[in-house]
Amino acid sequence: MTASEIQIHDKLFREYIPENALHDKVVELAGRINIDFAGKEVIFVGVLNGSFIFAADLFRRIKLKARITFIKLASYAGTTSSGEIRELIGWNEDLNGKSVIIIEDIVDTGVTLEHTVDNLIIRNVKEISIVTLLLKPEAYRKNIHIDYVGFEIPNDFVVGYGLDYDGEGRNLPAVYSLVP
Numbered sequence: 657m658t659a660s661e662i663q664i665h666d667k668l669f670r671e672y673i674p675e676n677a678l679h680d681k682v683v684e685l686a687g688r689i690n691i692d693f694a695g696k697e698v699i700f701v702g703v704l705n706g707s708f709i710f711a712a713d714l715f716r717r718i719k720l721k722a723r724i725t726f727i728k729l730a731s732y733a734g735t736t737s738s739g740e741i742r743e744l745i746g747w748n749e750d751l752n753g754k755s756v757i758i759i760e761d762i763v764d765t766g767v768t769l770e771h772t773v774d775n776l777i778i779r780n781v782k783e784i785s786i787v788t789l790l791l792k793p794e795a796y797r798k799n800i801h802i803d804y805v806g807f808e809i810p811n812d813f814v815v816g817y818g819l820d821y822d823g824e825g826r827n828l829p830a831v832y833s834l835v836p
Contacts, residue, residue: 662832664821669814669832673807678789678817678831681806682710685787686717688804689757692785697721698755703772704728705826706761709818710789714759725749727775729768751779760788761818764811766798773800790814790831809833 660671697720702711704726715724725748756776763769769786776784787804794811815821816828825832 661835662825662828664815664825667821668835669816669821669825670835671830672809672812672814672833673817673831675829678806678829679713681789682713683717685804685806686714689714689785689787690717690719693720693755693757696755698723698757699749699751700724700757700759701749701772701776702726702759703761703768706818706820707759707789709826710761711759714787723749727772729771751776751781753780753782755783755785756781757785757787760786762790762792762814763788763802764792764795766796766800769800769802770798789817 662669698718700711700715700718700722702708702724705728708726711724711726715722758769758772758776760769763786773784773786785803786800787806788802789806791802791805791808792811793808813821813834814831815825815834816831818826819831820826
């Protein structure tokens with residue numbers, strides 16, 4: 657194991673996106689959102705648990721009239737997605753007629769994103785935009801446009817910066833990829 661590798665449970669991970677690159681990307685994404693939504697009131701909806709660090713870092717750089725709320729969805733067991741969405745914490749904001757930006761940590765198949773968008777549509781929001789730190793184009797199976805993408809990554813399992821492996825690794829300041 658090298659200095660850029662870590663072990664979590666039974667798996668070895670190698671640093672993939674360093675902390676400074678994550679910081680720079682968050683600043684860039686927030687800047688674009690601030691320009692695109694200038695003069696609008698926005699509600700950010702973070703998808704827990706994975707997005708909490710990205711959401712906090714991003715939201716602190718937002719210069720708009722904005723609020724943030726969170727929903728908690730689960731679809732992962734270990735290193736694979738079950739394909740089934742469980743809603744653990746639901747919707748508690750009145751979103752009718754509002755501009756909403758969904759904050760995702762990672763979009764792979766798009767099943768969780770589709771579930772979230774569908775829930776916003778039935779709440780009669782004015783507009784929906786999506787920001788994700790990570791996108792796996794090889795795995796993405798939906799036709800939902802993602803407005804702001806931090807990094808496109810291969811279809812590898814990653815941890816750190818809010819993402820976990822069986823509950824561990826969220827506190828890592830960088831993103832690490834599973835070593836095959």
